[in-house]
Amino acid sequence: MAVTKSTQSAPRRNQAERSAATRQALLDATLECLVQDGYANTTTARVAERAGVSRGAHLHHFQTRDALLAAAAEHLTLRRGEKLLEAADALPAGPDRVARGLDLLWESYANPLYQATLDLWTHGRTDEELRRHLIPIERQLDRQTMELSRRLFPDAAARSDFEHVIELALATIRGLVVLDTLHAGGTRAAKQWASCRGQLVALFEDAGAAPS
Template sequence: MGASSTNFRPRLTQDEKTAETRRRLLDAAIECLIERGYSNTTTSEIAERAGLSRGAQLYHFPKKEELLTGAVEHLFDLMFGEMKEKVSRLTNENDRRAMAIDLLWETFNGRMASAWIELVVASRTDSHLQASVSAANDRITEFINRSFQELFPRSAGSSAFHELIPHIVCLTLEGMALEGMTLNGELTTKILTALKTYKL
């Protein structure tokens, strides 16, 4: 008797195979960044984690910088896809801003944010990474403008500075997350409470 139709899987096209192989390599690169840090991430380990040969890795990403700049874009899509999904959960309740800050704080303390920090720090001395990280930051700015301005509405007569508040909030949370466990817990709570309740 032939195989059940429920077990039938259509064969991937060559383009689909290529996309899947690249995704596996980029996912593995992000895991390496999270677990080993930028300086200890090697293309050999990335290939091994992806379950691919060194030759397959070199075919898709001949140079380490190409693989890691690709990881920047992939990481952005993963992080902000997750953030968009979280933002979509927000309701029109009065505490919407507080909920949004909790979700942002959760994101900035997540595993993928650890990989992002590794790439940002490394980009200081790596021109290839610097260009990719800068482009990702431009997309972050666009996302914040589109998604968070309404959480900090401008009142009549407010200054142009007010438009920057969503960005200041996000940068504050990102900086606090970078401090990690070294940041005083009481101070963290006070800052988060102030961001949620301060009358703008």
């Protein structure tokens, strides 16, 4: 008796699922373009081609280039938050927690995706529409980072000056990351981070030990 090959196919997606998949593909393609090609070369045509969708499909989801870029930045922010909160919850307690927590913050900025967002923010300075889209995302990122920081550094979080300590750490990290902007794969920032982290660890541990 002959065995016939199954012709059963995967269930067809409905319109909402296809629309969500197209939107996701556009956002992922935008981030890839920003990282690999830069802001100036991240055109709607190039994004649509990379995503494998038509120009019309792009316009259905995002009416302007700035709206697409801002949506990609927001998508990245949400994805970053989910991954970092998972990593924060997985950190064990102990003497190395502060240093490891600071390294998590560092890694969330010292990467090509953050360099791409710097490109966006820089152009937002003189592009009024882009800036209008980015300001709420910047505030969302700040709230997300503060929530993450309270999870990373629970001993220091009760301090009245905790937010100031976090702001200092973030200013240090962001400032160092800029060092490698013109040098892809550069190591200057990473070398300086090792020293700066030690000073920040002492600051966090002092904050955690002092009464609120």
